[in-house]
Amino acid sequence: MRSVVSIVVMGFLALPPAFAAREAVLKQIQLPHNYYFREMLLPQLTSGPSSVTFSPDGQSLVYSMAGSLWRQAIGADVAQELTRGPGYDYQPDWSPDGRHIVFTRHHANAIQIVRLDVATGKELQLTSGSDVNLQPRYSPDGKRLAYVSTKDTGHFNLFVAEIADQGLSASKFALPPRESAISRYYYSTHDHTINPSWTPDGERLVFVSNREIAYGSGSVCVAEPDSTTAPTCFNNEETSWRAQPEVGPDGDRVLYSSYQGRQWHQLWLTTLSGDATLPLTFGEFDVTQARWSPDGRRIAYVSNEDGNLSLWVQEVVGGKRTKIRAVRREHRSPVALLKVRLTDASGKNVPGRLSVVGSDARAYAPVNAWIHADDGFDPQQQREETRYFHCLDVCEVEVPLGDVAVTAWRGQQYTPAHRTIKVGSSGANELTLRLEELRLPAWAPRSITADMHVHMNYGGHYRSELQTLARQAQAENLDVVYNTIVNKEQRVPDVSLFSTKPFVDGRTIVYQSQEYHTSFWGHMALLHLDDHYLTPGFSAYQHSALTSPYPHNGVIADLAHAQNAIVGYVHPYDWSIVPEKEKALTHTFPADAALGKADYVEVVGFADHKSTAEVWYRLLNLGFRVPTGSGTDAMTNYASLRGPVGMNRAYLHTEGATTPAALKAAVKSGRTVASNGPQLALQIDQRNIGDVISLPAGKHRLRYRASMRSIAPIDHLEIVQNGRVVASHHFDKDRTRADMVGEIDLEASGWVLLRAWNEGANPLILDLYPYATTSPIYIDVAGQSPKSGADAQYFVQWMDRVIDAAEARDDYNDNEEKEETLKYLGAAREVFRGKL
Known part of the structure; x- marks a missing residue:
């Protein structure tokens, strides 16, 4: 195994002596929640077509596919490769005179605009630096280029530049950068202007802007470049990053993508005057990246109706569709x-x-x-x-x-x-x-693996079905997947799939569950609901009809438990929480743990594992027996994915059973291990994870054994007792396996667990850093409860901050909601005060 691991590392650059640190792709973009705009706005590498443009005569298309640009005549089945990097090429736009094609190239962790000479194949890079430049569009006279860029601000702004044979000149903001007064959660205070399209007279730009809009990427607007007059926004529905409005050759009709009260994008038509919108296409799938033909009689677009992406041309009148198939590909260089x-x-x-x-x-x-x-x-x-x-x-x-x-x-x-x-x-x-199997010793309990937090469809490029998800899980050697259905702003993409019956494909089981969204109190997973999906599914959404902080998470936990579900807190903490120093603190995991509402917490999930563990340890020190779960928060229909399904997984000690009863029992009893890479096993005095060891008063010395097997080298393997490391394994050259035995001293009630972790990242594990932890083995000495005054004080201060924040809200629907919320939070604070 040592030789296998060394071979793998050679597939990447040599490891530096300092700790390795992951960075977000295109980190120069200064916006929160990059997993949304990265997938929904930035072009991504896909095997199918992802963007398209018509030739000036309307007889051919150029489109992006597999990171290259391809030219294909409509009705033909041969595609000719026009570009092949370096990097990956997207978003073509053909010049009105037919001489050039501009496109974007993702290379060296930036996105630049490049111009291709159609006749000679020569390329000229039009932008430079580390900016992200997107969506280039020729003006109707071919003399100017509109595009989106992070230049100078780190935010998405609309630019216009003069374009000539030698390149771009006089590049400037089409509209001045602006900040909104309205508060936003998913978006920056800085407004963005994206998705440009010229009117046929070349005098105005149609685009998407989120000026004073809290949710969604904005409204469809129109403005003259360089004008000091505010844009006119004529379509005020909640659009997505993919609206991409396109003005028709008639100068009036506007084509755009929208989900308008549905779960999937289709094409809609309105006018520059903002007349009533009407649908043009239909289906339970996404239709995006639409372009008018030069004569306005046809539309080209990208669809995910087949699951993967496909390219279509549709007649505006009559709706006849032609699928563009690249049956034969002519490559630029031999393959x-x-x-x-x-x-x-x-x-x-x-x-x-x-x-x-x-x-x-x-x-x-x-x-x-x-x-x-x-x-x-x-x-x-x-x-x-x-x-x-x-x-x-x-x-x-x-x-x-x-x-x-x-x-x-x-x-x-x-x-x-x-x-x-x-x-x-x-x-x-x-x-x-x-692929050689990594086996824990025979004494380790038999486990099944589960990703407890997955979103099958969540606004991504692809359209996933249950069998697609199951096949992904099989490739990741995963037994159980929880599809936690949730809203993406106004949509709830998989809500029609909710069922209390699992989907089974071979040995893989997919359970339909729910994530409850409230960014005020924290997100929760509700697994194994046995009757219905809880609606509306979110609360405390300011600037909406559901602005009230009620129901708080304790109410939702009670509703879930009434359906025999288990309730867990997901992706809790991205940094170490210091209650008195936090700018705001409203997360109620400690309150729900103190009042018995939380059945588990994702110690390994879409957050910082060590920071989450710090809070978890403090709760364990006070006797709250909340086990660990684990979930990737994978959006499995994304092309730019937050880890593959099962990257963060729980090992549930069920002796191989995958029934709801067995799975729930394993979680609630704490027979769980959470990991993004290492497998762990721990026994103390031949008792397993989740067990309680009862001892009489006095000092005791018990024997433990622990094992680890890992797909990547591990720096630290540690026994943690009541928050302190009491034993560490000293690795030899092979840091992918370890077996350790020893003794541990006990004289007070508490807990013991095993964890494995690294300071830095490893490219074999697509997460912040390798990390795994068992749930505790609990120690009960003379029936005494664990005690930690410092940790009790920590949570009293935490609850003081939460109560202050809840009391300051003036948007409850009525006084009864506010009083019930404050009463609940006050009860949690009293639990912690009682442990001082």
Whole structure:
């Protein structure tokens, strides 16, 4: 196993001596919640078409596919590759005279605008620096370019520049940067202006702006470039990052994408005067990236009706549709087919996750695969984020000739494998990667694996179905998936799928559950609801009809428990919480833990694991037996994914059972391990995780044994007792496995757990840093409750801050709601005061 791990590390840049730190992709964008705009606004690498433009004569299309630009005549089945990096090319726009195509190129962690000479194939980069430049659009006379850029501000603003043979000049804001007075949660105070389109006379721009809008990426607006007059916004529905309004050749009709009270984007028509909107396309899937043909008789668009992305041309009158299929591809440089097979130790084919990087340093995938990209990377270890796809058996990939690097994963219970193969133009280019199983000792309890926090569809490029999700889970060697249905602003994408019956595909089970959204009190997962989905599903949404902070999370927990569900706090803390120093503190996990409403907490999830553990330890020190859960918060239909499903997973000690009763019992009894990479096992005096060891008064010395197996090297493996490290494992050269035994001294009630962690990131684990923890084994000495005055005081101060914040809110629906909320919070504070 030591040699396998060393081979994997060679697939990335050499590890630096300092601790490695992940950074967000395109971190120069100064906006919160990057997992939204990154997926919904920024172009992403997909195997299917992602953006399109008509030729000036309307007979051909140029579109982005697999990171290149392709030209294809409408009605033909041959696609000609026009560009191939470096990097990945998107968002083409054809000049009115037909001579040039402008497009965006994602390379070296920036996005630049490039111009292609159609006749010669020569390229000219029009922008420079580390900015993110998007959505270039020629003016009707071809003399100006409108585009979106983070230049000078770090925010998305609309620019206009003169364009000539030598490039851009006189680039300036089309509208001055602006901040809104209204408070926003998902968006910055800085307004953005995105999705530009010219009117046919070239005098005005239509775009999307969120001036004084709290939710959604904004309204459709129109303005003259350089005008000091405020834009006129003529379509005020809650649009998304993908509205992309496009003015028709008639100069009046405006085509745009909208979900308008539904769950999926379709095409709608309005006018520059803001006349009533009417639908143009229909279906339970997304239709986006729409463009008018030059004569206004056809529309080209991208759809995910097949799950993956596909390109269509539709007649405006009559609605006849033509699918654009690249049956044959003419590449700019030679390619060959690489066949990759994954097997287990016995030689049996198994599904897994693959990253394939060609000799040109670009990522490649099968023509129908869903390509996903990591949401961050450490620039000291990698040149760019990891891009990957799931392979269910044997996968064939077209790659450029030369050295191709292939890395394979299969969840956390198999060692990753890496190989570089030289691909030639003749002969068999085949590669078999054997994935060795990582086994804990026989004494470790038998577990099933579960991702307790997944969103199957959440506004991403793709359209997932339950079988798609199950197949992703199988490639990640995952037994159980909880699809936590939740709103994305006005949408609840999977709400029609809610059911109390699980979906079963082979050995994989998908349970439909719910995430309850309130960014004031904190988010909760409600697993195994046995009757109905709780509506509205969110509260404390300011500037909405649901602005009231009531119901607080304790009310929702009671409603969930009435349906025999288990309730957990998800992605809690991104930094160490110091109650008296926080700018605001409204999170009620401590209150719900004190009052018995919280059944578990995601110590490993979409947050900082160590910071969450600090709060968790303090609660454990006061005798609140809240176990750990784990969930990735993966949006599995994203192309730029917050980790693959199962990246953060819980090992539930159920002896292999996957029934709701067995799963709930394992969680509530604390027979859980949470991990993003290492597998852990712990026993004390032959008692397992979740057990209570009862001892008489006095001093005791008990024997423990602990084990770890990990897909990546680990820096620290520690026994933690009542928040203190009491034993550490000293690793030899192989830091992927450890077995330790020893003795632990006990004389007071408390808890003991095992954890594994690193200070820095590792490219084999697509998370902040490797981390795993068991739930505790509890120690009961002479029936005494655990005591910690300092921790009790910490939570009293915490609750004081929460109560002050709740009391300051003046947007409850009535006094009864406010009084009930303050009474509940006061009861929690009294519990902590009683433990001082």
